[in-house]
Amino acid sequence: SxxxxxxxxxxxxxxxxxxxxxxxxxxxxxxxxxxxxxxxxxxxxxxAPDCSTRETDVRLDLDGFQMLAKSVHRATDDFAWCDVPGSEWKPEGPVDLSDLPNPDLPETSVYSIVTSELSQHVTQAPSHLTEGELVALMDQHGIGTDATMAAHVAGIVRRGYVKL
Known part of the structure; x- marks a missing residue:
């Protein structure tokens, strides 16, 4: 050692x-x-001083549909490291409630749903790559060398990730 x-x-x-x-x-x-x-x-x-935050997690159960929403607010308006330009922090979580005026909700509260909306969206698969485009992207991202490129392509074809 x-x-x-x-x-x-x-x-x-x-x-x-x-x-x-x-x-x-x-x-x-x-x-x-x-x-x-x-x-x-x-x-x-x-x-700069620490940036104090307050985090609120809201777990919703809507007739068996579970959802987690998270809110992260600054706990103080005092100057802190996150006020330095370029050091902005962003709230994290599946759903951001940071725009709510008061995210503090009493635990085990029951609320009525005022409105709801169901929407349906379909994703699209990305366009297919040619073998040349694949090799160019591998080269761009530093995957393999000229000598190993063919072996890499053969390996991903063999594993069924792509079809040529």
Whole structure:
């Protein structure tokens, strides 16, 4: 197993932090400017206070149909890391109730359904790829090499994922 050196240092570098303000014109290209902005955003977010949130889960039983809805609200309006531009957080969950004025519902409450709507949608399968398009996509995503491409294609055909 690896062992630290006597002084306990493993050669870690200090965190990457902005040393001074820079303008977009001072950066060599768009990639350098984007990297500088990312470093600044992370630096400011690291210094900012925690972002407190309140989460509410609503489990619905509509005549045997189960549904989970989740609401995530900020618990305070004080400045926090999520206020740093580019650090926005988004509520998560199957159904977002964050727009509700007060998501706090007493536990085991019973409510009447005011309106309901049933809609039907049909998905469509994606269009088929040619073998050349498949190989190009595999190359684009770094799957295989020129020497192994044929073996990869043969493997997915053999497994029944595609038909040629």
């Amino acid at each position: 690896p062992r630290p050196r006597e002084d306990g240092s493993e050669g870690e570098h200090p965190p990457v932090t902005p040393l001074r303000w820079a303008s977009e014109a001072e950066c060599r290209d768009k990639g350098a400017w984007d990297l500088y902005c990312l470093i600044c955003r992370h630096f400011l977010a690291a210094l």
